[in-house]
Amino acid sequence: MKRVSVAQMKALEGQADASGLSYDQMMANAGLALAQAVHRRYFRRPTCSVLGLVGSGNNGGDCLIALRYLAEWGWQTQAYLLKERVGDEALLTDYRKAGGQVLGVNEDHDFEKLRQHALQADLIMDGVLGTGIRLPLKGDIQHALAVLKEIKDLPPVVAVDCPSGVDCDSGKAAKECLRADLTVCMAAIKAGLLKQPALGLAGEIYAVGIGLGDNLPAWAEADVDVMDARMAVENLPERPADSHKGTYGTCLIAAGSVNYCGAALLAARAAYRMGTGLVRVGVPGSIYDTLAGQLPEATWLILPHTSGVINSEAAKVVWKNLERVNALLIGPGWGLENETKEFLEDLLNLQKGKGNASPLGFVPEEHELKNASRKLPALVIDADGLKLLAQIENWQDKIQTAVLTPHPGEMAVMSGLSIAKIQADREAIAREYAQRWGHVLVLKGAMTIVANPAGEVAIIPMATSALATAGTGDVLAGMITGLIAQGLEPYTAAKTAAWLHARAGIKAARQLGSEASVMAGDVIAQLPQVLNEISS
Ligand SMILES: NC(=O)C1=CN([C@@H]2O[C@H](COP(=O)(O)OP(=O)(O)OC[C@H]3O[C@@H](n4cnc5c(N)ncnc54)[C@H](OP(=O)(O)O)[C@@H]3O)[C@@H](O)[C@H]2O)[C@@H](O)CC1
Ligand SMILES: [K+]
Numbered sequence: 001m002k003r004v005s006v007a008q009m010k011a012l013e014g015q016a017d018a019s020g021l022s023y024d025q026m027m028a029n030a031g032l033a034l035a036q037a038v039h040r041r042y043f044r045r046p047t048c049s050v051l052g053l054v055g056s057g058n059n060g061g062d063c064l065i066a067l068r069y070l071a072e073w074g075w076q077t078q079a080y081l082l083k084e085r086v087g088d089e090a091l092l093t094d095y096r097k098a099g100g101q102v103l104g105v106n107e108d109h110d111f112e113k114l115r116q117h118a119l120q121a122d123l124i125m126d127g128v129l130g131t132g133i134r135l136p137l138k139g140d141i142q143h144a145l146a147v148l149k150e151i152k153d154l155p156p157v158v159a160v161d162c163p164s165g166v167d168c169d170s171g172k173a174a175k176e177c178l179r180a181d182l183t184v185c186m187a188a189i190k191a192g193l194l195k196q197p198a199l200g201l202a203g204e205i206y207a208v209g210i211g212l213g214d215n216l217p218a219w220a221e222a223d224v225d226v227m228d229a230r231m232a233v234e235n236l237p238e239r240p241a242d243s244h245k246g247t248y249g250t251c252l253i254a255a256g257s258v259n260y261c262g263a264a265l266l267a268a269r270a271a272y273r274m275g276t277g278l279v280r281v282g283v284p285g286s287i288y289d290t291l292a293g294q295l296p297e298a299t300w301l302i303l304p305h306t307s308g309v310i311n312s313e314a315a316k317v318v319w320k321n322l323e324r325v326n327a328l329l330i331g332p333g334w335g336l337e338n339e340t341k342e343f344l345e346d347l348l349n350l351q352k353g354k355g356n357a358s359p360l361g362f363v364p365e366e367h368e369l370k371n372a373s374r375k376l377p378a379l380v381i382d383a384d385g386l387k388l389l390a391q392i393e394n395w396q397d398k399i400q401t402a403v404l405t406p407h408p409g410e411m412a413v414m415s416g417l418s419i420a421k422i423q424a425d426r427e428a429i430a431r432e433y434a435q436r437w438g439h440v441l442v443l444k445g446a447m448t449i450v451a452n453p454a455g456e457v458a459i460i461p462m463a464t465s466a467l468a469t470a471g472t473g474d475v476l477a478g479m480i481t482g483l484i485a486q487g488l489e490p491y492t493a494a495k496t497a498a499w500l501h502a503r504a505g506i507k508a509a510r511q512l513g514s515e516a517s518v519m520a521g522d523v524i525a526q527l528p529q530v531l532n533e534i535s536s
Contacts, residue, residue, distance in 0.1 A: 001207030001231070002222035003459065004188040006131045006168050011218040012187065019213065026210050027058055030186045031065020033208035034125075037184050038066065038158055039073055042123050049076040051121040053148075055128040055141065055164065056083035062186065063127020063160050064091045071098040078117050081105060082128055082141050105140045111147040118148055124157045126178055128164035131190060135167050137174040145176035156181035162190055163201045171195025179203065187212050189226040194447065194461055204503075205461045206230070224427070225458040227499040229534040235496040236535070237275065237486045248277030249485030252301070252325045252377075253478065254318055255332040256283040257340070258308025261290055263333025263383070266471045266520050267478030268298050271329075273527040274482035274497070280325070282318060284310050311339035315346035327378045327484035331385020332474040341388045348398040351375055375400065378484045382477035383410070390414045396437045401453065403490045405442040405477055431457050440490045442480070444473065448498045452491040460495070462502035466509035471520025476501045479527075504530045 004012065017023055042048060052067045054060040064079060068091075071077045079095060081104040092102065108114055118124060128141055137145065145165060148154060157180045162168050165177030168190035183193065183202040187210045193202045206228050225231075237248070251271050255264035264287075268279045281298045283291060284305035292300050301321055304313035322328070330347070334340050352374030379402035381389060386406050389395045390413050404414075408426075412419045415433055422429050426449050434441040434451035443449045446463035479501055483493035504526035509515040512522065 001185065001226055001228060002188045002219065003191050003194065003224045003226050004222050005191050008218055008221050009131060009188060009190065011221075012212055012216055015216040015218055016212045019216070021211055021213075023058075026212070027061045028065060029210040030062045030208070032069060033186075033210060034062055034160060034184050035066040035069035035073070037182075037206060037208055038123070038125065039070060039075075041182065042156070042158075043073070043075070044122075047074055047076060048122045049078070049120065050123045050125055051117045052077065052079045052125040053128045053144070053164070054079050054081050054085070055130075056085050057130065057132045059130030059132065059160055059164070060085060060127050061088065061091060062130075063125055064095055066125065066127075066160075067100055068095040068098045071095065071100040077101065078103065078121070080114055080117065080144075082144055083139075105144065111144055114144055115147055115151065118151055118154060121155050123155050124148075124178070125160060126157050126164050126180065127160035130161040130164075131168045133165070133167060135165075135172060135174060137165055137176055142174070142176055145174070145178060148178055149176050154178070157203075159183040159202065161186050162193055163198070166192060166198040166201060168192040171198040173197045173201055177201050182206060184208055186210050188222060189228075189461070194226065194459060196463075199447070199461065199463060202461075204229070223455075223457070225456070225495075226461050227458055227495050228461075229499075229503075232496050232499045233534045235488060235492050236531075237483075237488065239275065245277035248275055249326040249487065250278040250280065250324050251276055251327040251329065251481045251485035252280045252282060252318070252321065253329045253332070253481065254282040254301075254303065254310070254314070255329065255334065255474070256287055256291070257305075257310065257333055257335040257337075258284065258286055259335055260333030261287045262471060263474040265291055265295055266474040266524065267329060267332050267481070268295055269521075269524050270475040270478030270527070271482030271485070272297060273524055274479050274486075274500075276482035276485050279482070280321070282314070282321075284308055284314075306337075306339045309335050309337040309340050310343050312342035312346050314343050315350060318347060319350055322377060325377050326487075327380065327481045328376060329380045329382065329477055329481040331382040331388075332477055334384040334388070336384055336387055340384070341391060344385065344388050345392055347376070348392070348395070351398070378490055379403070380405065380477055380481045380484065383473060386410045387413050396439070399439070401439055401490060403440045403442060403480055403484070403494050404437075405444060405473065405480070405494075407444045407473065411443060427457060427459070431455060440494050442476075442494050442498060444476070448502065450491065450495040450498055456491065458495040460498045460502050462499075462506060464502065464506050464509060464515060466515040466518040467502065467505040467523070469519060472501070472505065472523055475520050475523050500527065500530055
């Protein structure tokens with residue numbers, strides 16, 4: 001879904017209205033889509049109860065319509081009106097007809113009934129304030145939210161369009177604002193949700209369509225995609241029952257050194273967990289014995305090395321083994337030795353018709369490469385591979401479109417910019433350098449940015465310290481490579497993998513009970529659950 005400012009959203013709604021989709025119909029669509037998202041995710045047999053917090057504006061309207069559907073679909077529903085709704089009795093009448101209960105703040109001056117309903121409900125739907133908010137909060141709304149905020153065991157909260165109390169442009173939030181488990185955004189992701197503190201209050205961000213046409217002029221201003229579960233699942237390859245391992249591609253991972261053994265394993269496991277048909281792992285011979293028994297599903301390639309780091313002789317070995325390889329990951333766990341830099345140079349220089357044709361280091365016999373393609377397969381370059389790449393003159397032109405996965409420190413080495421400058425404007429810098437270098441860039445960190453040479457940018461709307469630990473980068477690189485091997489176009493693979501990876505990190509922390517305790521292997525262990533959740 002696209003990211004929009006409040007003004008852009010209003011322009012979209014205005015243009016949709018002018019083209020024949022009335023405001024009432026937009027709200028009806030929003031309410032239905034919201035109810036569907038809630039029902040799919042939270043309904044448990046035999047019945048579930050939901051408390052809807054309903055404000056006086058259209059955000060409350062969305063909530064009331066969703067409550068009506070939920071009442072029709074077997075939920076016990078309670079609407080709590082935080083402010084009188086003027087002029088739309090029909091919404092309340094329809095809701096009551098469906099069996100819904102209504103309670104108003106005028107019947108509950110000390111908010112005790114609100115407290116009781118909140119304690120008994122399985123779910124709270126927060127439709128008090130949306131894009132029409134003007135901070136600070138005031139009156140009954142402020143008091144009611146404060147009462148709810150104090151409850152320790154509040155049930156999960158689904159925010160309608162945004163958590164009530166968040167400014168949808170600035171990301172500022174009132175202290176009474178309830179932390180949501182899920183925020184269901186209408187038509188587009190409101191820009192403020194991608195800024196702190198709003199991001200930390202929004203939980204998972206999920207967008208639903210409300211029937212706006214794709215051709216409304218105001219969409220032209222919305223030039224950033226925000227990844228969500230629906231987009232991730234749509235991008236994933238289908239898995240027909242009559243498939244075989246060849247259906248899901250082969251990737252080769254050339255990784256590891258004596259000091260960083262585990263990187264190759266983490267990347268390979270992650271590629272397999274993403275569904276790759278065959279994962280080949282190329283490691284320096286000195287660490288092969290340590291690793292091979294730990295991943296019987298992989299096939300192995302022993303790479304020539306000097307004192308445990310991959311050396312230039314390995315380029316020939318990799319080139320001879322590229323048959324049927326759809327994606328090649330290089331860099332994880334390499335170290336920064338000169339021998340490995342020579343390997344990288346030779347690997348790139350051996351391509352036919354790319355850059356300087358005379359390879360450094362050695363010239364393989366033509367017959368030795370007879371079965372090999374003379375173009376490298378789709379490349380993913382990570383970690384030390386990026387730092388070594390930056391030392392090669394005109395590296396940008398020596399590779400076909402690759403996926404580069406720097407964290408801010410690696411990005412600083414590659415671009416010559418300071419980390420502070422990169423972090424101050426992550427989005428613009430990712431966009432600029434993806435275009436300048438002609439490669440897909442995954443700028444990692446809180447809210448990873450993925451950009452492609454065509455100027456497209458996608459944001460992963462998640463930030464968690466759970467992923468701030470060694471090896472999680474190897475996991476992401478393996479996931480991206482595994483998806484490319486299965487036929488995804490590199491930009492799509494990168495943004496899909498980055499979303500799944502962040503989601504798995506958050507899930508791992510939840511399951512372990514601590515973000516601090518998450519290790520890279522825990523993130524891999526959550527991938528099956530994440531895939532299962534989003535596809536059901
Ligand atoms: N346009 C459409 O048809 C569509 C819109 N959609 C939905 O509508 C939402 C936007 O709706 P909206 O513009 O009606 O504003 P909304 O956020 O409900 O709040 C307005 C009310 O809040 C009150 N209020 C404000 N600040 C306050 C404060 N600090 N403290 C206390 N109260 C405060 C203000 O009262 P006032 O201060 O003016 O008396 C007013 O009554 C949007 O997020 C989306 O969910 C989608 O379904 C698509 C179709
Ligand atoms: K809301």
